[in-house]
Structure formats: structure tokens, C-alpha cells
Amino acid sequence: MKACLSIEATEQYFNELFSEQSDYIAKSLMIGGAEIRLFYFDTLIDYSLVQEYILQPLLLRPNDAIQDVVSILDYTETDRLEDAGQAIMFGKAILLRKGENKLYLLGVDLKKERSINIPTNERVLRGPNEAFIENLDTNLNLMRKLISSKDFIVRTYTIGRLSQTKVAVMYIKSIANMAIIEELHKRLSSIDIDYVEAPGFIDELIREKKYSLFPQLLFTERPDRARSYLMEGKAVISTAGSPDAIILPVTFWSFFQSPDDYHSSWFLGTAFRFLRICCFFITIGLPAFYVSVNAFNPQLLPINFVNTLQSSVTNVTFPPVFEALSMILMLEILREATIRLASPIGQTIGVVGGIVIGTVVVQSNLVSNTMVIVAALTGLASFIMPSYEMSSAVRLLSYPALILSSLFGLLGLVFFFMVICIHLCQMNTMGIPYYSPPFSLNDAKDTLFRAPIWSMRKRPGETAPSNHTRLRNPRSWKR
Incomplete structure (x- = not known):
């Protein structure tokens, strides 16, 4: 010194x-x-x-x-x-x-930053339209304005020997489980790395299951969404230089929740929530189910549907598994092309490419009409999920499901879903079970469906918050 x-x-x-x-x-x-x-x-x-x-x-x-x-x-x-x-x-x-x-x-440092803009990846029909930016102080300012409480705590860390990246951990002291906060402090303090480029670095360095495809931390660019999870006893991590914040610990069901669910009636919120969960199974299993029914188990379908299916594949050159693989890969290529290109060009490529490719492959007898419908429905189902990380994981999981179905039929698909369920049950995030089945009524109110706000008097129990009571007498006006 x-x-x-x-x-x-x-x-x-x-x-x-x-x-x-x-x-x-x-x-x-x-x-x-x-x-x-x-x-x-x-x-x-x-x-x-x-x-x-x-x-x-x-x-x-x-x-x-x-x-x-x-x-x-x-x-x-x-x-x-x-x-x-x-x-x-x-x-x-x-x-x-x-x-x-x-x-x-x-x-006297020079502050050059972009203005607060609308969210690009988490757009909603109703609700606030502010998004985090790359400046950490501005992000903390947004959160401070949303939570004006002395219990709102911000702890800062400096991570990266060379980059000296400033990282902020936010939580509400009177609600959060302090054992989780201390565990997070231990994991962040133990990081020894040259630089932190994005929150994804922190995600991989503190997650428990290093090789799992399923996301274990929830990314968001919306301050209002970060606030809602803070009110449930969770913690939020924000890093300098990134417009994304990390929410933890989260469960499997958190990736199917959207801010839109809480800005509309609970009937619509429940319907959309259930639709997303159904699309999870459609994205993984629909191409595999098509292959298994077409090649192994046609007796599972009504005879009229089987006749239609068989007539559509009569002149097709390739077997069903190659049909499905080629179409799913084509969807991924189109998706990447629309993302990397400029916005107007990307939209044109997506629409024109989908129409041209779909028409040509059917007329050339490379794939069947039914497979084009299956591929389109699978792609749309993957895009309906609010979390990009979960959507990407589900698309990747469709490939091993397809391989097993091509080898063992419907038995292979059932076995694959059993393996996924076992894997989810074994996972933890910050010591909290990742796949907490919503068996209790209180936990089910914001997982499989979205219950009315006035009925959710207790906070979700998965994080064991220090204060369970969220609402005391929400409709006291009614006598």
C-alpha cells in the first residue's frame, strides 16, 4: 500500500x-x-x-x-x-x-447513456412501458422509484479482476428469506474471473445444475416485473453494462408467467397461462408424436384421420423422422435469419421464406402437407412462451424426443417425458426445489392458473419468505 x-x-x-x-x-x-x-x-x-x-x-x-x-x-x-x-x-x-x-x-465522469425505452423482448398490451438500460445507476433509480421503502436493500459487488464490473443485488429485507440472500452473497463473493460481460456469466457461475438445459434464473428487462418478484421474497441482480436483470430463486412455473396476466381479468390470465403450459408439451412432443403415430402406432388415431395421414405421405421421398428433422431445422434457420437481419428485411424474409419453402417442399414430395402443419404449429407454440431461455430450451429438447420416438414409437416419447420430470424434480435453485408441484391450494393460485388478486392473501411458499401475508382485508369496503 x-x-x-x-x-x-x-x-x-x-x-x-x-x-x-x-x-x-x-x-x-x-x-x-x-x-x-x-x-x-x-x-x-x-x-x-x-x-x-x-x-x-x-x-x-x-x-x-x-x-x-x-x-x-x-x-x-x-x-x-x-x-x-x-x-x-x-x-x-x-x-x-x-x-x-x-x-x-x-x-466528474462523463455520462453517456441511451434514454429509457420500451421493452423489446417483453412487450405487453397493458402496463408500464419502461425498460432497464445499460447504466446500473439508472436501473437502480427506476427500482427506487417503484419501491419507496426503507426495507428495499441494495448491496453492490465488484466482480472481475480486469473489468471491475459493478453488480447490484436487490431484495426486500422484511420479506426475503435471508438464508437465500446469504447464500447468494457467498456465491457472488467467490467468483474469481477476469471480466463479466453479461448477466449470463453470473447465471452460469452461480447455478447449481451446470449442464441442465432448463433455465434456473429468470431474465427480465422490465422494472415492474422485477418489483413483483421482489414482493414475493425473491432477489434481483443487475449488472453494469447490461439492460437485463436476473431474478432468483425461481421455479419451473415462473417461466410461464407474464405481466399481461395481471393487467387483465383472472379468467383471461388463467386461460393464457394454461395455453402456455400446453404449448410447452406441444413444442417438445408434437413432432415426436407425429413420427411415432405415422411409423409405429397409427391405431391410436381415428381411422379417417389415419387414411388422410397415410395418403399425404404416400409419395413422400423421406421417412417421417427425416421429414420432421428437416422442417424443424428449417424453422430454426428462418428464425435465426429474421433475428440477425434488419427488422424490415427480417420480417420479409420470415414471411416469404416460410411460404416459398413450405410450398416447394410439398410440391417436390420432400415432406407431407401434414408435416408442414405440424412444424408450423410447433414453431408457433415455442414463440408463445414469455421467457426466451425457456423457449430455447424447449426447442432443443424436441430433438432427443424426436429421435427416441423414431426408434421406440410412443413408448420412447413417454419415456422421454418421464426423464424430464425426474430431472426437474432433482433440480434446486439456491436450495429451493425447482419443480415444486402445486399441490397446496396457496401454491397453485399463481402456477397452473392465475387466481383473483383478492384471493392471493399469502405469498408463494416456495422461497419460504419471512413474511407470508400479502393481503389482509382486500375487500373491506364490502359489508
């Missing part, structure tokens, strides 16, 4: 530390007969702030103490050169006056 020395020794230390940095500046000034040095990166500071809040006040009151003259809220003092060097890299200007054995760390 190097202590602050003379001006010359301090400047020599910084010059050696930043000798290869072309944007490092050491400026010498004479104010009121005293020599003053400023050290900073000119690409990180705001010159107008330096001029208005540092230099002009010093020129007016050159003999007063620095802390009485400089009018900057982000103001700290240190006598350690290592701390000052770190502060320079974070965009602060370091001020040193001759004759003083103290360094002044002044927050």
Missing part, C-alpha cells in the same frame, strides 16, 4: 502506472500561489463539470480548504495511491495541492 507522497512522487507513480495510456492527462496549475495537479483520463471526464465545479470555485477561493470549495457530491479523500489510481480508471479526477498529504477524488 503506497501512501500519498509529494507532488513529484505522486505524479511519477501515476506516470508509471499509466505510461502506455494515450488519454491519460496530468495537468499542472498555479492557483493563488499554490501548485495544484489534476490527474484524469480525458476520454472519461466531463470538462464542463471540471470547469464549473472545480476550477472556478478554486480561482474564487484559492486559500480555502478543498472540501469547502469544491461543490461535487461524489467527493472522497484518500492517502493511498492505489485507491486513487483505481478511481482514475472509473472516470474520476484526482486533485492534489502542494503541501497537502491528501488526494481528493472528484466524480
